[in-house]
Amino acid sequence: MEKILLEVQQSEEAQRIDKLLTLKIEKLSRNFIQGLFENESIKVNDKFVKSKYKVKVGDKIEVDIPEAEELRVEPEDIPLNIIYEDEDVVVINKPQGMVVHPAPGNYNGTLVNALLYHCKDLSGINGVIRPGIVHRIDKDTSGVLVVAKNDNAHNHLAAQFKEHSIKREYYALVEGRIKKEGGVINAPIGRHVNDRLKFAVVKEGKHAVTHYEVLEVYGGYSLVKCRLETGRTHQIRVHMSFIGHPLVGDTVYGLKKQKMAQTGQVLHAKTLGFIHPKTNEYIEFDSELPENFKRLLEKLRKI
Numbered sequence: 096m097e098k099i100l101l102e103v104q105q106s107e108e109a110q111r112i113d114k115l116l117t118l119k120i121e122k123l124s125r126n127f128i129q130g131l132f133e134n135e136s137i138k139v140n141d142k143f144v145k146s147k148y149k150v151k152v153g154d155k156i157e158v159d160i161p162e163a164e165e166l167r168v169e170p171e172d173i174p175l176n177i178i179y180e181d182e183d184v185v186v187i188n189k190p191q192g193m194v195v196h197p198a199p200g201n202y203n204g205t206l207v208n209a210l211l212y213h214c215k216d217l218s219g220i221n222g223v224i225r226p227g228i229v230h231r232i233d234k235d236t237s238g239v240l241v242v243a244k245n246d247n248a249h250n251h252l253a254a255q256f257k258e259h260s261i262k263r264e265y266y267a268l269v270e271g272r273i274k275k276e277g278g279v280i281n282a283p284i285g286r287h288v289n290d291r292l293k294f295a296v297v298k299e300g301k302h303a304v305t306h307y308e309v310l311e312v313y314g315g316y317s318l319v320k321c322r323l324e325t326g327r328t329h330q331i332r333v334h335m336s337f338i339g340h341p342l343v344g345d346t347v348y349g350l351k352k353q354k355m356a357q358t359g360q361v362l363h364a365k366t367l368g369f370i371h372p373k374t375n376e377y378i379e380f381d382s383e384l385p386e387n388f389k390r391l392l393e394k395l396r397k398i
Contacts, residue, residue, distance in 0.1 A: 096159055103154040112139065113146040116158065117291050123160070124198075125292055131158065168197050168224060170212035173204065177213075178380050183248040183373050184241050185214060185227075188382040191237040191359060196225040210242060217242065218249035229253055230326065235344075235359025238265070239367045239382040251372030256326060262368035263323045265331055266310075266384060268361040268391065269340040270349065273317040277308040280334040284327040293347060294329045296337045303327045305334045313395040315354075316343065320365075332360060343391075355391070363388055 099120060107115055113132065117125045131137050132146040136159040139148065150156070176188040189195070189206060196207045210217060210227060217227030220243075227242040229252045243249035255261045285300030287293040304324035311318040317340065321331045332348045335341055341349030344357030368379035384392075 096161055099158040101156040103150045103152055105152050107150060108152050109149050112148045112150050115150055168207060171208040172212050173209035175209050175213055183244055185244060186239060186241050186380050188239055189237060191235055191385060194234045195231045196228050214244060216244050218246045220246055220249045230256055232364050236362045236364060237385050238364025239380050241367060248372040255369055259325055264366040265321045266363045266365050267319050267321055267331060268343045269317050269319055269335050270343060271340045272312050273309045273340055280305045280338060282337055284330060284333055294333050301327055303330055305330060314398050316395055361388060
């Protein structure tokens with residue numbers, strides 16, 4: 096068991112202890128820290144406290160982190176929409192609501208669980224939790240992504256992602272009428288200064304560029320096509336919010352009270368193009384907008 100000892104400084108006074116620990120111990124997620132409180136693994140001045148406890152200057156915090164359990168991800172017979180498959184790669188059209196890979200507290204029902212059932216081989220570069228996963232899209236983002244079936248394919252694809260040579264286009268429904276036909280958002284993205292679970296445009300962030308094109312404009316909404324030049328976490332969601340047009344359904348970076356009832360952001364990874372790791376030929380895949388996305392657009396066109 097690992098033990099971490101901390102003492103609260105003047106600048107940290109009156110913060111909730113769970114938020115403080117998320118900032119101070121970056122290797123632990125907030126969900127994991129919440130679990131430590133539930134298991135009475137966190138003390139302040141030798142007494143167990145709740146996650147909402149507000150710290151005081153001089154408080155001595157003791158965090159006991161249990162030994163990591165051996166992780167085992169089980170194959171599950173979950174239907175997959177496979178666009179293309181060969182001995183090196185499999186291209187999937189992921190539905191909205193499916194998590195790409197397991198994480199603490201969520202080891203079932205993910206794309207990886209489904210892949211382990213449907214594929215005999217997946218690259219092992221990312222270990223037990225993320226076999227074959229070269230890139231990700233958010234749980235509530237639907238659309239196309241490629242999975243590597245062996246290490247050679249994984250390395251080849253990973254190099255293309257690093258070089259930003261892979262074509263990735265998304266369709267997004269955003270708040271407000273965008274008056275321009277399109278534009279380029281060149282703004283660095285990093286962790287939010289006040290909320291480590293979020294990302295934001297920050298001066299010290301990583302280089303991030305999104306190209307967008309307005310496809311349709313409705314009453315108070317716009318349909319845009321976004322092409323990623325870089326691939327930062329939540330990039331489209333952060334960038335569109337940054338220019339004042341957050342994604343419909345995005346309660347993290349957009350409107351807290353949504354005008355339309357949506358489960359998650361209206362964002363679809365529509366096109367993916369890359370050099371095949373074995374043939375060295377460029378191949379491109381396109382996925383149809385999901386039915387809920389199409390129905391929403393049809394509704395807006397009638398307004």
